[in-house]
Amino acid sequence: MSDLMREAASLDAADPLRSVRDRFVLDDAVYLDGNSLGALPAGVPGRVADVVEREWGRLRIRSWGESGWWTAPERIGDRIAPLVGAAPGQIVVGDSTSVNVFKAVVAAVRMSGGRDEVLVDGTTFPTDGYIAESAARMTGATLRAVPPSEIASAAGPRTAAALVNHVDYKTGRLNDLPSITAALHSAGALAVWDLCHSAGALPVGLDSYGVDLAVGCTYKYLNGGPGAPAYVYIRKSLQSAFDSPLPGWNGHAEPFGMRASFEAADGAVRGRVGTPDILSMLALEAALEVWDGVEIAAVRAKSLALTDFFLRCVSAFVPAGVVSSLTPFEHAERGSQVALRCADAGKVMAELIGRGVIGDFREPDVLRFGFTPLYTSFEDACTAARVLGSVLGQEGFR
Ligand SMILES: Cc1ncc(COP(=O)(O)O)c(C=O)c1O
Numbered sequence: 169m170s171d172l173m174r175e176a177a178s179l180d181a182a183d184p185l186r187s188v189r190d191r192f193v194l195d196d197a198v199y200l201d202g203n204s205l206g207a208l209p210a211g212v213p214g215r216v217a218d219v220v221e222r223e224w225g226r227l228r229i230r231s232w233g234e235s236g237w238w239t240a241p242e243r244i245g246d247r248i249a250p251l252v253g254a255a256p257g258q259i260v261v262g263d264s265t266s267v268n269v270f271k272a273v274v275a276a277v278r279m280s281g282g283r284d285e286v287l288v289d290g291t292t293f294p295t296d297g298y299i300a301e302s303a304a305r306m307t308g309a310t311l312r313a314v315p316p317s318e319i320a321s322a323a324g325p326r327t328a329a330a331l332v333n334h335v336d337y338k339t340g341r342l343n344d345l346p347s348i349t350a351a352l353h354s355a356g357a358l359a360v361w362d363l364c365h366s367a368g369a370l371p372v373g374l375d376s377y378g379v380d381l382a383v384g385c386t387y388k389y390l391n392g393g394p395g396a397p398a399y400v401y402i403r404k405s406l407q408s409a410f411d412s413p414l415p416g417w418n419g420h421a422e423p424f425g426m427r428a429s430f431e432a433a434d435g436a437v438r439g440r441v442g443t444p445d446i447l448s449m450l451a452l453e454a455a456l457e458v459w460d461g462v463e464i465a466a467v468r469a470k471s472l473a474l475t476d477f478f479l480r481c482v483s484a485f486v487p488a489g490v491v492s493s494l495t496p497f498e499h500a501e502r503g504s505q506v507a508l509r510c511a512d513a514g515k516v517m518a519e520l521i522g523r524g525v526i527g528d529f530r531e532p533d534v535l536r537f538g539f540t541p542l543y544t545s546f547e548d549a550c551t552a553a554r555v556l557g558s559v560l561g562q563e564g565f566r
C-alpha cells in the first residue's frame with residue numbers, strides 16, 4: 169500500500185461524515201460525477217413505490233390534499249432552504265433551472281424601475297446565457313456578457329440585474345457571492361445567482377448576503393435524481409414586487425377560484441407556474457432525508473479536504489506537465505470539483521470510465537471530477553488519481 173493510500177485510510181477513519189455514505193446506493197466504481205447527477209439515496213425507491221402504489225394507485229385525486237401533493241413545491245423549498253442559508257417561505261421547487269432563470273431575469277428587469285441592461289456571467293453554463301439573452305430581448309434590455317471577476321465593476325446606472333454562477337460548471341471556480349452581490353446593490357442592481365454547482369456542496373448564505381433572486385437544480389449535490397425539479401429563491405422583501413413572466417394558475421392567490429384574471433399569491437408561491445411533477449418532486453423530498461443531522465459546514469470542510477488530497481495525489485501519480493488544474497488552489501475560490509486540462513481528454517475519460525473511475529469530459533480538453541462529500545471517500549480520491557496516472561502513463565496517451 170502506498171503512503172497516500174495509507175493516508176486516505178486514516179482520513180476516512182477520522183471523517184465525521186463517513187457513515188452518511190451508507191445512505192446511498194453505491195457500487196465498486198469510484199463515482200466522481202455527482203456534479204452532474206448525484207447518486208441514488210437508498211430511501212428513494214421505497215418512497216417512490218409508495219407514492220405510485222398507494223398515493224396515486226389507491227388515494228388517487230385525494231392525494232392532492234391528503235398526501236400533501238398540492239403544497240409540495242413550497243414544503244420541499246423549505247427543506248432546501250437551510251442548505252442554502254435561507255429562512256422558510258422564500259423557495260419554491262418546480263420547473264427546470266432554465267425556466268427559473270427566465271422567471272428570475274424577467275422579473276428582475278420588471279422590478280428595476282426602467283433600467284435596461286442585464287449582465288450575465290461570461291463563462292456561464294450555456295443555458296443561462298441563452299435564456300438571459302431571450303429574457304433581455306423580450307424586456308427591451310441589452311445583454312452584456314462579462315467575466316465574473318468584472319461584474320462588480322461593470323454594473324452601472326442602467327444595470328437592472330446580473331445573472332452569475334456561484335461555482336463555474338467547467339473550472340470549479342467559486343465566485344465571490346458576498347462581494348459581487350454588495351457591488352451590484354451599490355449600483356442599484358439586483359443579484360441573481362445560479363446555485364447549480366454550489367447548493368449542497370458549500371454554504372451559500374442567501375439571506376445573510378442579501379441575494380435577491382437565485383435558482384438551482386436538485387439533481388447534482390442534492391441528489392434528487394435525473395430531471396428532478398429545480399427551484400427559485402425570491403427574497404422575502406422582494407416577493408410582493410415579483411411579477412412572474414409565467415403567471416400560471418398554481419401561482420394564483422386563489423387557484424381553484426378559476427378566475428379570468430391573474431392575481432399573484434402571497435410569498436414565494438407566486439413563483440409557481442403549472443401542475444408540479446409530483447413523482448420527481450416526491451423522489452427529491454425523499455432524497456433530501458440524507459441531510460438529516462448533516463451540517464453544511466462539515467460538508468464544506470470535507471469537500472476542501474477531498475479536493476486538496478486529490479490534487480496532491482494527482483501530483484504524485486501523474487507525470488509532471490501532463491495535466492494542469494483549471495480549478496483554483498485557493499480555498500476561497502474553489503467549489504467541490506477539480507477540473508484538469510489534458511490532451512485527448514475525451515479519450516482519457518472514456519478509458520477512466522472503463523476502469524471504474526466515473527468523471528466526465530467537457531469540451532475541448534477538460535476532465536471533470538466532482539466530489540460529493542456525503543458519499544465520496546478519500547480512498548476514492550486516491551484511487552481516481554492513481555488510475556489517472558496509470559492511464560496517462562500508458563502507450564497512446566503519453
Ligand atoms: C450552472 C447550470 N445552470 C443550468 C443548468 C441546466 O439546468 P436545467 O437543465 O435544469 O434547465 C446546468 C446543468 O445542466 C448548470 O450546470
Ligand SMILES: Nc1c(O)cccc1C(=O)C[C@H](N)C(=O)O
Pocket residue numbers: 203204205293337338395
Ligand atoms: N442536466 C444534465 C442532463 O440532463 C444530462 C447530462 C448532464 C446534465 C448536467 O447537469 C450537466 C451539468 N450541468 C454540467 O455541469 O455540465
